[in-house]
Amino acid sequence: MNENFKDKVVYQIYPMSFMDTTGNGMGDIRGIISKLDYLKELGVDLLWLTPVYSSPKNDNGYDIADYYQIDPDFGTMEDFEELLSEAEKRGLGILMDIVANHTSTEHTWFKKALEGSKKHQDYYVFRGKEFVKDHPVTSIFGGDAWEYIENLDLYYLHNFDKTQADLDWDNKEVREETYRMMNFWLEKGVKGFRFDVIDMISKVWERCEMSNGPKLHEYIEEMADATYRNYDDSFTVGETWSADLEHAEKYSNPDNSEFSMIFTFEHTMFGIDKWKSSIDLLKLKEIFEKWQKGLHGKGWNSLFYNNHDLPRAISRFGDDREKFREISGKGLAILLYLMEGTPYIYQGEEIGMTNRSWTREEMQDVEAINYFEMAAEKEDEAEVLKKIGNISRDNARTPVQWNDSKNAGFTGGKPWIVVNENYKTVNVRGALRDKNSIFYTYKELIKIRKKMDLIKNGTFDLIDKKSKEHFSYVREYRGGKLYVFSNMTDKGIVIPEMTGVKDGEIIISNYNETEKNGRLRPYETLAVRVKAKG
Numbered sequence: 001m002n003e004n005f006k007d008k009v010v011y012q013i014y015p016m017s018f019m020d021t022t023g024n025g026m027g028d029i030r031g032i033i034s035k036l037d038y039l040k041e042l043g044v045d046l047l048w049l050t051p052v053y054s055s056p057k058n059d060n061g062y063d064i065a066d067y068y069q070i071d072p073d074f075g076t077m078e079d080f081e082e083l084l085s086e087a088e089k090r091g092l093g094i095l096m097d098i099v100a101n102h103t104s105t106e107h108t109w110f111k112k113a114l115e116g117s118k119k120h121q122d123y124y125v126f127r128g129k130e131f132v133k134d135h136p137v138t139s140i141f142g143g144d145a146w147e148y149i150e151n152l153d154l155y156y157l158h159n160f161d162k163t164q165a166d167l168d169w170d171n172k173e174v175r176e177e178t179y180r181m182m183n184f185w186l187e188k189g190v191k192g193f194r195f196d197v198i199d200m201i202s203k204v205w206e207r208c209e210m211s212n213g214p215k216l217h218e219y220i221e222e223m224a225d226a227t228y229r230n231y232d233d234s235f236t237v238g239e240t241w242s243a244d245l246e247h248a249e250k251y252s253n254p255d256n257s258e259f260s261m262i263f264t265f266e267h268t269m270f271g272i273d274k275w276k277s278s279i280d281l282l283k284l285k286e287i288f289e290k291w292q293k294g295l296h297g298k299g300w301n302s303l304f305y306n307n308h309d310l311p312r313a314i315s316r317f318g319d320d321r322e323k324f325r326e327i328s329g330k331g332l333a334i335l336l337y338l339m340e341g342t343p344y345i346y347q348g349e350e351i352g353m354t355n356r357s358w359t360r361e362e363m364q365d366v367e368a369i370n371y372f373e374m375a376a377e378k379e380d381e382a383e384v385l386k387k388i389g390n391i392s393r394d395n396a397r398t399p400v401q402w403n404d405s406k407n408a409g410f411t412g413g414k415p416w417i418v419v420n421e422n423y424k425t426v427n428v429r430g431a432l433r434d435k436n437s438i439f440y441t442y443k444e445l446i447k448i449r450k451k452m453d454l455i456k457n458g459t460f461d462l463i464d465k466k467s468k469e470h471f472s473y474v475r476e477y478r479g480g481k482l483y484v485f486s487n488m489t490d491k492g493i494v495i496p497e498m499t500g501v502k503d504g505e506i507i508i509s510n511y512n513e514t515e516k517n518g519r520l521r522p523y524e525t526l527a528v529r530v531k532a533k534g
């Protein structure tokens, strides 16, 4: 079976914020083409584009109005085809984002449903008063997930914004439309897909649970058979917030895989209320241990800290104060990308982009705005803004900082979202010029991964689980070992276990001069290889 995905590294592009070539303030496909050489230099294999289809963009493209069109803000179908061929020339594959749990209410199916077409109402989850009363659902973006349509005297379900109507996957026609659309993109030459909230396509109405319904895996199998299983080297990743190990094994079981892998989010959440959560190192280690051990030999992990829905890696897991930003960013990369799984790098992560503080006027994200409107009624506004600064999705969506000129070189016009103020110090041009930058640590890690089978196949064991200061682990494969030690604090610490690896070779670290003397400086992180004897 195709296991190519185990050697790949994926770079996630959020096109709206990547690179603008038209001056409309919004990134576009030609902008992506113009940066392909940069991505090649980094060494990644696949580019996952978040949705570029025609959309009113109430949820930045996750509200699709036409699955067969490129949104004019991003360019044309010709631009997209050129992207495919230019990417291919450089050995890069393109992954499309499949948002099939819902469509925009601007989609013709939904419009026809509103006009009274029964066939199209059945594409969605339209229900009468009684059903809705007995089946309360809260939207993930806040408020009631049922929206009333007066002239139909029916409600429709929207698990996200009210302009994102849930499709009914129990309707065979909906499934077939989805497969047809996926084949359209496969035939164009895309290498695979990332599936948006795919765990929500089958619902459990008895308990009003919106994920992990009884038909979930059956539908995914059916979809795989009808589409990407017919392509030898396809690459797929499901976004599954609700997955436990058992589901994860089904999704990514090497013998009969539904997907190459899934995204799980336990390590990014910490508590039910996302706005109140903060990282706890002991828990973080436990979570990684659970997934590393749990899927070893049984499935496959995705390795990521951030994406377009999550705050910036360094601000969340590390230390974004300028004094520590680079050391911390490099340390985090070494810590994560030597684990088992496929690495995902979110645009700007490779140069150490950070969160910023937000005012109400600057906020763009529908989720953050809804939260602000609700929370600011009960709590101190400054406190609410602070939480938003820590967690808001807008942090990930500030434009990529290409250089230190106006708007960080992202656009000649007015950017659709503010540029992070630190672009004068944090930018691609500077990172490429400085051989000590975070960029080169990422590049080196990608090279190391491609050379060492141990990283793909080795076992994983935590070292000193109970330490609240460091995150360290050992990987083992055919007698060879790889130790990773990471000081997660801004102070010097001692790790006695390090004395055991004196004979090993340091293969990567985040400080220039490193010793294996058991003492680690703030955020110091290093990987030591001990070769098999004989």
Ligand code: TEU
Pocket (backbone or CB within 6 Å): 059, 062, 063, 099, 140, 160, 196, 197, 241, 274, 308, 309, 310, 367, 393
């Ligand atoms: O995200 C799914 C999802 O559940 C998130 O909305 C998540 O709860 C939230 O972002 C945490 O802050 C996917 C997409 O990645 C996201 O951008 C979309 O908004 C969402 O689906 C709806 O399509």
